[in-house]
Amino acid sequence: MIVRVLGSAAGGGVPQWNCACPNCSAARAGDAPRRSQSSFAVSADGLRWWLVNASPDIAQQIEATPPLQPHAARGTPIAGMLFTDANVDHLGGLAVLRQQGDHAFVIYSSATVRALALQQRSFSSFGEPPHHWHSVSPGDHFSLDGALEVRVVPVDGTTPGYAGREALPDAVVAYAISDTQSGTSALFAPVYANVTPALLGAAADSNVAFFDGSFWSDDELRTVGVNKPARSLGHAPIGGPTGSLEALAVTPRRGRRFFAHLNNTNPLLDPASPEFAEATDRGFEIAEDGLELHI
Ligand SMILES: [Zn+2]
Ligand SMILES: [Zn+2]
Numbered sequence: 088m089i090v091r092v093l094g095s096a097a098g099g100g101v102p103q104w105n106c107a108c109p110n111c112s113a114a115r116a117g118d119a120p121r122r123s124q125s126s127f128a129v130s131a132d133g134l135r136w137w138l139v140n141a142s143p144d145i146a147q148q149i150e151a152t153p154p155l156q157p158h159a160a161r162g163t164p165i166a167g168m169l170f171t172d173a174n175v176d177h178l179g180g181l182a183v184l185r186q187q188g189d190h191a192f193v194i195y196s197s198a199t200v201r202a203l204a205l206q207q208r209s210f211s212s213f214g215e216p217p218h219h220w221h222s223v224s225p226g227d228h229f230s231l232d233g234a235l236e237v238r239v240v241p242v243d244g245t246t247p248g249y250a251g252r253e254a255l256p257d258a259v260v261a262y263a264i265s266d267t268q269s270g271t272s273a274l275f276a277p278v279y280a281n282v283t284p285a286l287l288g289a290a291a292d293s294n295v296a297f298f299d300g301s302f303w304s305d306d307e308l309r310t311v312g313v314n315k316p317a318r319s320l321g322h323a324p325i326g327g328p329t330g331s332l333e334a335l336a337v338t339p340r341r342g343r344r345f346f347a348h349l350n351n352t353n354p355l356l357d358p359a360s361p362e363f364a365e366a367t368d369r370g371f372e373i374a375e376d377g378l379e380l381h382i
Contacts, residue, residue, distance in 0.1 A: 088266040089131075089133055089154075089380070090273050092378040093127060094122065094126045094148055095349060095376050097176065097351075099124070099176075100144065101114045101120075101121060101356065108311050110351050111351050113356075119356065122351075122356075122376050124179075125176065126139065127139040131235050131267075134154075136165050137235070138169070138180070139277075140168070141177065141180025142180050146183050146184075162190070165184075166192070167195070169194075169195045169196070169237065171200075171275065171276075171277060172200060172244065174278065177278075193218075193219045196220070196223070198224070198257060199257045200257070200260075201222050225239050225241030225257055226238075227239045237262055237263070237265075242283060243279055243280050243286075244279045259278050269382075273294065273296070274289050274292075274295070274297065275297050276296070278322065279299050279321075280318060282335060291338045291341065293341070294342035295342045295380055297348075298346050298371075299322055299323060300348050301350045303353050303354050304317070304330075305324045307353065311352055325353075325362075325366070335371075343380070344371050344372065345373065
């Protein structure tokens with residue numbers, strides 16, 4: 088199977104339009120790679136593709152990814168999408184891909200994520216035909232065209248901004264996608280509030296895993312004057328004794344492990360930082376836009 092990182096940044100991207108933090112400034116100056124908002128593409132054959140989350144940057148991501156470009160006057164190799172949660176930077180691509188005509192996307196998400204998506208007025212057309220939107224639950228298995236098998240991995244998570252529903256057990260999920268021919272698999276877990284045994288188990292079983300790389304420290308947004316702890320935004324910080332790096336590092340290392348969905352404040356974006364050295368010394372890599380893996 089082929090796994091492609093379409094966007095490696097958290098909401099806002101790098102650089103973010105209203106930010107001149109060191110990471111955004113470096114990307115703006117051309118001293119560090121630009122990063123679009125988090126999304127992955129998966130395919131068994133390189134012809135038919137599935138997105139894991141669809142960011143508002145999806146149009147530019149398609150232009151940067153020849154296999155996702157149309158082959159006919161109108162059409163798309165994108166069969167559909169799987170959503171991990173209802174954050175706007177993961178759903179917003181659906182509002183961009185509006186000219187689909189009779190082309191129906193096949194969509195998978197939890198029931199809560201579907202309800203939250205339909206609740207957003209600007210996205211209300213999401214639920215209208217022709218999309219085929221399937222609600223799945225943590226623990227479920229389902230097939231994509233018979234070529235890929237998906238397992239819905241429960242994660243501990245919240246989606247801020249939806250009073251009353253944000254903390255439901257299926258507000259956030261991860262997906263383990265395997266190739267039915269080769270048996271190899273990839274784990275996509277760009278959002279979680281805590282590392283749980285279920286997440287560790289899925290990581291141990293995967294040939295490549297993408298983890299929530301949003302924030303190194305809980306109070307990181309203070310550096311840009313924003314008083315929102317990482318945990319209040321539903322993201323487990325990576326660093327420190329209670330961070331996700333410590334918890335994830337215990338997993339047996341079977342394949343490559345990446346941090347993805349990086350916020351522009353994250354010191355991991357600077358290869359000269361001690362945080363980058365710590366993560367890479369422990370066997371983790373930092374995802375970049377355009378990274379393609381054949382597993
Ligand atoms: Zn996000
Ligand atoms: Zn910034």
